[in-house]
Amino acid sequence: QKEVEQNSGPLSVPEGAIASLNCTYSDRGSQSFFWYRQYSGKSPELIMFIYSNGDKEDGRFTAQLNKASQYVSLLIRDSQPSDSATYLCAPTGGRALTFGSGTRLQVQP
């Protein structure tokens, strides 16, 4: 089992819809969870950080964490074509950031 599992996609949603991106992880010691966005040919950039169970909202982005189920998700409301990118999940528990393979999101105008 991989440490971090993500559906590679592509996940295609129409403009204005909600995009839901999911991630499961195997290390129960993971304490913090990062979501990075990576545009094609560019480096990853952090968009959300969560460490407590429940929801964390930042603008159009909501991260949801369930440590008991070892599951973290990212919701993007009012999706825009500029949100089209690969979204990488990265749990950390005092070790190096380990990334999932990423989910490619396509927002159709």
Place this chain on the structure above:
Amino acid sequence: EAEVAQSPRYKITEKSQAVAFWCDPISGHATLYWYRQILGQGPELLVQFQDESVVDDSQLPKDRFSAERLKGVDSTLKIQPAELGDSAMYLCASSDGFAEAFFGQGTRLTVV
């Protein structure tokens, strides 16, 4: 704004040649990572430094890859000899402890 500097941005090399990448992290960041990213996959950790010490190099192919961070600041990743399968993006990132990692622009390596 502080950023992670990497060079070169692009590198084309012939197989069996040596190649080196350089990274200068954000000032004050003790943790430095080297990742390899193959197209369509997530970044794969090659090595993690804490200051000048290697914390994790379990995924570094040590028969051909080496990494150093002699003074605990900038770092060099070397491949010798390069193989066709080494073609990838090599990303350097730095962080202050186990907080957010900031990435450089990466080095796109093509081995021919």
